Amino acid sequence: MTDIIDRPNAPDFEPPGTREPISTSSEWTFDLIRQYDEEIAKCAAEFGLDTYPNQVEVISAEQMMDAYSSVGMPVGYNHWSFGKQFLSTSKGYQRGQMGLAYEIVINSNPCIAYLMEENTLPMQALVIAHASYGHNSFFKNNYLFRTWTDASAIIDYLVFARHYVAECEERHGVDAVEEILDSCHALMNYGVDRYKRPAPISASEELRRQKEREEYQQRRLNDLWRTIPKMGDDDDPIHRKKRFPDEPQENILYFIEKNAPLLETWQREIIRIVRKLAQYFYPQRQTQVMNEGWATFWHYTLIHRMYEKGLVNDGFMLEFLQSHTAVVYQPPFDSPWYSGINPYTLGFSIFTDLRRICENPTEEDRHWFPDFADTNWVESLHFAMKNFKDESFIQQFLSPKVMRDLKLFSIQNDDQEDFYRITAIHDDPGYRILREKLARQYNLSYREPNIQVWNVDVRGDRSLTLRHIPVDRVPLGQETEEVLRHAHRLWGFDVHLESVDEGVVVEEYHCPPHEIEDD
Amino acid sequence: MGMTHIVDRRLNGKNKSAVNRERFLRRYRHHIKKAVADAVQRRSITDIERGEKVSIPSRDIEEPIFHHGQGGNREVVHPGNKEFVTGDTVPKPPGGGGKGQGQGQASPDGEGMDEFAFQITQEEFLEFLFDDLELPNLARKKLKDTEAFKYVRSGFSTQGVPAKLDVVRSLRGAHARRLGLGGARKKKIRELEEQLAALKSAPDDLDPAFSHEDQIQILEEEITRLKANVKRIPFIDEIDLRYRQHLKQPKPATSAVMFCLMDVSGSMTQMHKDIAKRFFILLYLFLKKNYKKIDVVFIRHHTSAKEVDEEEFFYSRETGGTIVSSALKLMHKIIESRYSPAEWNIYAAQASDGDNWNDDSPVCGKLLADNILPLVQYFAYVEITPQDHQMLWYEYEKIQEQYPQSFALQQIADPGEIYPVFRQLFERKAA
Numbered sequence: 001m002t003d004i005i006d007r008p009n010a011p012d013f014e015p016p017g018t019r020e021p022i023s024t025s026s027e028w029t030f031d032l033i034r035q036y037d038e039e040i041a042k043c044a045a046e047f048g049l050d051t052y053p054n055q056v057e058v059i060s061a062e063q064m065m066d067a068y069s070s071v072g073m074p075v076g077y078n079h080w081s082f083g084k085q086f087l088s089t090s091k092g093y094q095r096g097q098m099g100l101a102y103e104i105v106i107n108s109n110p111c112i113a114y115l116m117e118e119n120t121l122p123m124q125a126l127v128i129a130h131a132s133y134g135h136n137s138f139f140k141n142n143y144l145f146r147t148w149t150d151a152s153a154i155i156d157y158l159v160f161a162r163h164y165v166a167e168c169e170e171r172h173g174v175d176a177v178e179e180i181l182d183s184c185h186a187l188m189n190y191g192v193d194r195y196k197r198p199a200p201i202s203a204s205e206e207l208r209r210q211k212e213r214e215e216y217q218q219r220r221l222n223d224l225w226r227t228i229p230k231m232g233d234d235d236d237p238i239h240r241k242k243r244f245p246d247e248p249q250e251n252i253l254y255f256i257e258k259n260a261p262l263l264e265t266w267q268r269e270i271i272r273i274v275r276k277l278a279q280y281f282y283p284q285r286q287t288q289v290m291n292e293g294w295a296t297f298w299h300y301t302l303i304h305r306m307y308e309k310g311l312v313n314d315g316f317m318l319e320f321l322q323s324h325t326a327v328v329y330q331p332p333f334d335s336p337w338y339s340g341i342n343p344y345t346l347g348f349s350i351f352t353d354l355r356r357i358c359e360n361p362t363e364e365d366r367h368w369f370p371d372f373a374d375t376n377w378v379e380s381l382h383f384a385m386k387n388f389k390d391e392s393f394i395q396q397f398l399s400p401k402v403m404r405d406l407k408l409f410s411i412q413n414d415d416q417e418d419f420y421r422i423t424a425i426h427d428d429p430g431y432r433i434l435r436e437k438l439a440r441q442y443n444l445s446y447r448e449p450n451i452q453v454w455n456v457d458v459r460g461d462r463s464l465t466l467r468h469i470p471v472d473r474v475p476l477g478q479e480t481e482e483v484l485r486h487a488h489r490l491w492g493f494d495v496h497l498e499s500v501d502e503g504v505v506v507e508e509y510h511c512p513p514h515e516i517e518d519d
Numbered sequence: 520m521g522m523t524h525i526v527d528r529r530l531n532g533k534n535k536s537a538v539n540r541e542r543f544l545r546r547y548r549h550h551i552k553k554a555v556a557d558a559v560q561r562r563s564i565t566d567i568e569r570g571e572k573v574s575i576p577s578r579d580i581e582e583p584i585f586h587h588g589q590g591g592n593r594e595v596v597h598p599g600n601k602e603f604v605t606g607d608t609v610p611k612p613p614g615g616g617g618k619g620q621g622q623g624q625a626s627p628d629g630e631g632m633d634e635f636a637f638q639i640t641q642e643e644f645l646e647f648l649f650d651d652l653e654l655p656n657l658a659r660k661k662l663k664d665t666e667a668f669k670y671v672r673s674g675f676s677t678q679g680v681p682a683k684l685d686v687v688r689s690l691r692g693a694h695a696r697r698l699g700l701g702g703a704r705k706k707k708i709r710e711l712e713e714q715l716a717a718l719k720s721a722p723d724d725l726d727p728a729f730s731h732e733d734q735i736q737i738l739e740e741e742i743t744r745l746k747a748n749v750k751r752i753p754f755i756d757e758i759d760l761r762y763r764q765h766l767k768q769p770k771p772a773t774s775a776v777m778f779c780l781m782d783v784s785g786s787m788t789q790m791h792k793d794i795a796k797r798f799f800i801l802l803y804l805f806l807k808k809n810y811k812k813i814d815v816v817f818i819r820h821h822t823s824a825k826e827v828d829e830e831e832f833f834y835s836r837e838t839g840g841t842i843v844s845s846a847l848k849l850m851h852k853i854i855e856s857r858y859s860p861a862e863w864n865i866y867a868a869q870a871s872d873g874d875n876w877n878d879d880s881p882v883c884g885k886l887l888a889d890n891i892l893p894l895v896q897y898f899a900y901v902e903i904t905p906q907d908h909q910m911l912w913y914e915y916e917k918i919q920e921q922y923p924q925s926f927a928l929q930q931i932a933d934p935g936e937i938y939p940v941f942r943q944l945f946e947r948k949a950a
Contacts, residue, residue: 030525037523054523063528066535081582083543086536087637110524117529132523178546186583332599341598409600411609414592419608425600438596449585474591479583486583 021313026120030058033115036125037132043305044133047378049298051136052151053110056128064116065089067104074106075158077165077273079181105131107139107284109151122319125312129302134295141386142290144283154280161273168266180267183486184253184274189448191253191275192282248452248467252487253278255453261462262492271490286389286444293347294385297355300324300348330406341406341438349402350393354381357399364400390442398435400426410437415473449476451497463494470501476509484511544643548650550575551639555647560793563829564779564800565815568807571644574636645804652801653935670765679762693759701749708745711738775810775864775896777802778853780846782871784821785838791903792833795870797934798901801941802868810864816853820846822876826853841874843911844882851890865895873902873930875911884914892922899940900928 022035037056044051059067069085070076106112113131115124139145169177184191249255256263257271284291303320306312312320330345331337354372357365358380361373372380384397409425410433424430424437440446454467466487468476476499488495488511499507544551554573639647649659675688715738718731779799781792806813817832818824824845850867858865875883892898900915902908908930919926929940 030527034523034525037525041523055526056523057526057528059528063535069536069539078538078542080539080542080546083536083539083541084580084635086539087543088635091637174542174545178542182582189584330598332601333597334599334601338597338599341596406598407600408596408598409603410594410596412592412594415590416592417611419610422603422605422607422609423594425603425605427605430605434596437594441596449587451585470591472591472593474593475588477586477588479581480585480588482581482583483585 019310021316022311023121024313024315026122026316026319028119028121028124032121033058033124033128036121037128039306039309039311040125040129040133040302043302043309044129044137044298046305047298047301048382049133049137050140051111051133052108052140054132054136055110055112056115056132057112058115058117060117061093062090064104064114065093067114073158073277074108074112074155075162077162077181078169079185080178081185105135106154107135107145107149107151107280108154111136111139111151120319122312122316123323125303125306125316126299126320126323130295130299133302134298135291137298138287138291138294138385141382142283142287142389143387144287144389148283149280157276161277164269164273168270172266177270179489180270181274183489184271186483186486187253187256187490188274188278190451191251191271191278193251193254193279194282194445243455244458245453245456248454250452251275252451252453252466256464256487256490259456260491263490267490283389286391286442287393289343289347289350289390289442290385290388290393291347292344293349293351296324296327296344296348297351297381300352332407345406346394346402349405350397350399351381351384353399353402354384354397356401368399369397391439391444394442395435395439398438400431403431403434408434408438410434446471449474454498461494462492463496464491466495466497468497468499468507470499470506473501475499475507480509481511481513484509487511544639547573547575547580548647550579551643552647552651554639555644556651558644559648559797559800564796564803565813567648567800567804568641568645570638570640572636572638574634577633577635580635648797648800651934652797652938673764673766675761676764677758677760677762679764683762683764685761685763688761689755689759692761693755696756696759697752697754700752704745704749708742708749711742711745714738715742773810773864774812774814774862775806775866776814776816776858777806778816778818778850778865778867779832780818780820780850780867780869780871781832782821782841782843782846782874783819783832783835783837784841784874785836786841786872786874787903791870791872794903794931794934794937795901796833798870798899798931798937798940799868801937802866802899805941806866814858814863816850818846818849818853820849824849840876841871842879843871843875844879844886847883847886847891851886854891854894860894867891867895867898869898869900871900871902871911872904873906873909873912875909877910880910880914883911884918887915887918887926888921892918892925895925898926900926901937901940902928902930903932904930905932 022039023032033056037054065086067074068089069082076082104114111132113127113136115127119127139149139151145151165177165181245255253271253275257268257275260268263271303312303317307317328342328345328348330342355377357369357372358375358377361369366373384393388396403426407426409430410423412421412423414421424433426434450469450471451466452469453464455465457463457465464487476497480497484495484497495511497509498505551573554571558571559567646659675685715735718735718738721731777799781787781795783792803813803815815829817827817829819827819832819837820841820843821837821839822842822845826849846869854860854865887898902912912928912930915926915928919928924943927940927943929936931937
């Protein structure tokens with residue numbers, strides 16, 4: 001039976017033991033979970049995984065769906081969209097379409113991971129290895145998370161946000177709060193600073209500063225708008241042409257929070273809350289392949305290590321491998337189940353292959369990865385985990401072998417042609433092209449339209465103009481007008497959006513919509 | 520690396536998303552109301568108390584965000600190449616765009632789902648129905664409480680809350696206890712006192728050796744001791760307290776019959792009938808909470824009346840004139856033959872657009888007053904019309920003056936006006 005189990009190479013520093021398996025039944029108990037966790041922790045330490053302390057919470061399926069529907073926030077403010085999410089999650093779960101085991105782990109200190117009560121023991125062990133040691137070490141060490149999130153403050157901040165929103169509902173009514181939240185959610189992806197590092201969030205700080213902001217903000221706003229009607233400025237053509245803001249602003253929500261003329265203080269505060277949450281989730285959106293790949297690599301490696309030590313038996317491994325295989329299954333592009341590249345598969349393949357490159361490099365590897373061939377694989381993998389995000393990680397580490405294994409190819413779809421064109425495949429001339437194309441696919445500003453605040457008509461009708469810079473002539477989607485209505489609700493005056501491709505306005509949207517113009 | 524903390528969370532935080540669900544239902548109440556209204560039309564009036572599936576068009580429920588649309592010149596990397604080599608071209612399927620290139624808004628479920636469907640619970644269903652009927656909260660609660668119990672006296676208990684203390688019983692108990700504990704001693708005291716009196720009244724012996732003095736002293740001491748003993752018996756003790764005990768008992772297993780009377784002459788449109796149906800549903804729900812067994816009798820009439828099943832009652836049409844008394848007569852006949860008022864609680868609900876053959880209205884009044892109202896618990900009449908009243912209404916108004924407790928009438932143009940007809944009924948049964 002052991003033949004079918006693929007053993008990775010054991011690290012040299014501890015000889016395989018011949019111990020009794022921790023358990024032989026697949027029923028879990030709290031005591032067994034504790035024992036497994038202790039052994040997984042020992043294995044993780046052998047490989048130098050550096051984690052926050054763990055908190056493992058055993059929950060029911062219903063609670064898991066709760067956690068799902070609040071996008072993994074253990075405490076969230078109330079909003080109808082979470083209710084909607086819960087309904088569709090529970091529907092999927094009842095139909096048996098969805099396993100609920102993997103996804104939820106909170107980037108917090110201690111790192112909270114959920115185990116569902118109905119899982120078998122091997123599944124619980126898998127989730128612990130995956131979430132509590134894999135994701136956890138990623139959260140603690142990846143540079144994006146280190147830069148943009150404060151794991152020790154997030155729970156307190158969520159509690160603060162929940163209370164604040166509830167208080168606003170009491171004061172201003174559920175409808176008024178819901179409207180603002182709807183509009184903020186519509187622009188949530190445009191509520192992040194991509195380059196500037198924001199101040200870390202903390203609840204007590206937040207409470208203290210909230211009062212100060214109330215006064216300060218109003219004063220600041222008045223300053224901005226007071227300069228408007230100053231006579232004399234209009235005569236100065238240079239001054240007149242100056243845009244506000246001077247530079248395009250990528251953080252649309254931040255811009256609105258600080259500059260929208262009519263918002264009340266509590267409304268600005270709610271924008272701020274949504275913005276802060278967007279910022280907190282921003283690293284996760286940019287590291288999906290890496291994060292899942294890393295966690296999957298480690299649940300695979302750690303559980304195999306347990307097997308080598310004799311801590312789990314063949315039956316356990318079979319069940320484990322079955323789950324693992326399902327996680328990393330990649331349907332081909334022409335399969336009815338295909339819905340894009342599976343991030344688990346891609347990430348797991350790259351990390352696994354990087355280990356191979358370190359340990360058993362071929363000539364090809366020495367040529368492609370001279371810096372990594374024949375290095376300590378644990379150190380090299382940690383280096384890769386710490387210093388990259390999906391885009392750069394793929395650009396750096398996607399190997400020809402992985403491209404061959406996954407049989408990657410790139411296809412061009414030009415709306416001005418009647419055919420698709422295959423531009424590269426997994427062969428020598430194609431590797432670099434594929435790698436570049438795939439890396440670009442994970443660039444957030446390529447995945448999402450690039451839209452920034454362009455100008456405010458400070459002297460005139462106070463309208464806000466957003467500018468969209470299309471990539472590859474790809475236009476905006478059908479919901480654009482709808483989103484603009486939300487922007488309009490927040491800004492309080494007309495909002496325009498223009499798509500500008502190489503200096504030419506190719507498309508315009510307006511809210512309120514313009515009548516057909518006759519110039 | 521710190522120790523792992525393992526927590527069992529299964530017991531707390533249940534139903535955490537209840538508020539979010541409520542927010543969701545609130546936001547889409549118009550869709551849900553419509554689904555509930557459709558269900559009310561579709562379902563039998565005896566089949567109102569269960570949940571319902573609600574579908575909302577996906578476009579109404581989407582949370583819009585900026586995303587890429589179709590078009591442009593894009594390149595996407597896919598897995599699973601079989602025979603393609605670089606430079607191959609593949610004709611696009613006719614009809615433009617072709618398959619999505621995995622960039623934008625493919626629905627997460629894969630296949631196009633243009634409906635967001637979910638289930639509302641029985642409780643939520645009734646809540647929306649009651650919204651429609653503008654039922655006040657108290658009445659809702661009475662209709663929704665799934666367990667209809669009443670409290671019946673069931674003797675006395677030594678434990679209970681002060682409010683249920685039975686003073687008479689407790690004092691009686693205390694008295695008995697005092698008797699029980701003190702009785703023997705009091706008897707002894709009486710005996711000793713008699714002896715003492717005897718000694719005291721006896722002529723003094725001259726010989727001091729036979730003096731009663733020390734005897735008297737002993738007796739007096741004994742009496743004092745006994746009296747002190749008796750005095751220490753508390754007037755009322757904890758063990759004396761008696762509390763009235765109540766037991767939850769299911770509502771009496773009595774039966775009710777509900778007569779639904781409706782005019783189906785040509786002037787009653789389907790809209791009228793839908794409003795009438797809500798009116799009957801409300802009465803049915805009310806009865807269901809109060810009686811274990813309910814028969815429903817449907818009587819429709821135009822110039823003549825007929826007992827029919829529910830389907831025919833609500834959905835077949837007739838033409839011609841209207842003679843309301845025919846229905847009342849039939850109802851009376853059915854009561855006499857099948858529903859003896861001694862065994863059945865009789866309720867009736869009548870819906871009409873107010874039309875009646877003029878000469879018939881006084882007949883109706885008389886029938887109600889003489890034959891029907893003495894037999895029934897409650898008779899409710901709704902006139903579904905925005906127009907001026909006709910003769911029947913004025914006749915019925917007179918009836919209401921005579922029987923304010925068992926007869927109610929209301930003119931309604933929309934379902935929200937139905938409830939007032941029942942107000943009295945709900946209040947009366949509240950006790």
